[in-house]
Amino acid sequence: PRPAPDAAPARPAAADVLVDPPGATVRLAGCCTPVPPDEITGFAVRGGVVTVHRAQCAVVARMKGTGRAEVGVRWGESTGCRVTLLAESFGRPHLLADLTEAMALEGAEIVSATVEPPDRQRVRHSYTVVLPDAARLPALMRAMRDVAGVYDVSRAQPQPTGA
Known part of the structure; x- marks a missing residue:
């Protein structure tokens, strides 16, 4: 097998x-x-x-x-986690490379990434990451916000389904 x-x-x-x-x-x-x-x-x-x-x-x-x-x-005692983060930014050359590098430097393993096409120079990113220690999540989010052009980073919330 x-x-x-x-x-x-x-x-x-x-x-x-x-x-x-x-x-x-x-x-x-x-x-x-x-x-x-x-x-x-x-x-x-x-x-x-x-x-x-x-x-x-x-x-x-x-x-x-x-x-x-x-x-x-x-x-309990385990510290690792998987979480989905949303980043909103202004579009610019090399933004994706700079953002993923900042995430890697914080120890995040990116397991999924989606970048929506720019809308009026604004770009929405979604990253699912695995962190070896969930206590590092605030530092990861700060590092992402510190990337030039990024103006918001938050944890993903499920979208409401039809009314």
């Missing part, structure tokens, strides 16, 4: 989250993609699964509004 291709972790493993009471199955919410050191909270859902959200996620307010009880959760 052929060996499986190396795959980057999708995000911190659910095993990196400690739950009270122990033993519950843990799932990290796709809506807010929590990573250490985000403040997190959990909710019990079907089948005894605990879904973990960033504390400021809009879904948390909805869950509380429907009377769902929060479950105590906290990050």
Whole structure:
């Protein structure tokens, strides 16, 4: 049989989250993609699964509004993470090279990148990166903002689906 291709972790493993009471199955919410050191909270859902959200996620307010009880959760010892970042910039020559170099210097492994065509000299970039230590995320975002022409860097939020 052929060996499986190396795959980057999708995000911190659910095993990196400690739950009270122990033993519950843990799932990290796709809506807010929590990573250490985000403040997190959990909710019990079907089948005894605990879904973990960033504390400021809009879904948390909805869950509380429907009377769902929060479950105590906290990050374990693992420190790595995968996160998607959005960068907005003014278009200029060599911008992509400068931005990816700044990210590499911060230890980020770029696993996916999308750059939208310029619209009135403004360019929107999306990068999914793996960091060996999630505590380096603020420094990575600062380094990206420090690249000439970049005026905003944020964590990606899921887009609302049709109304």
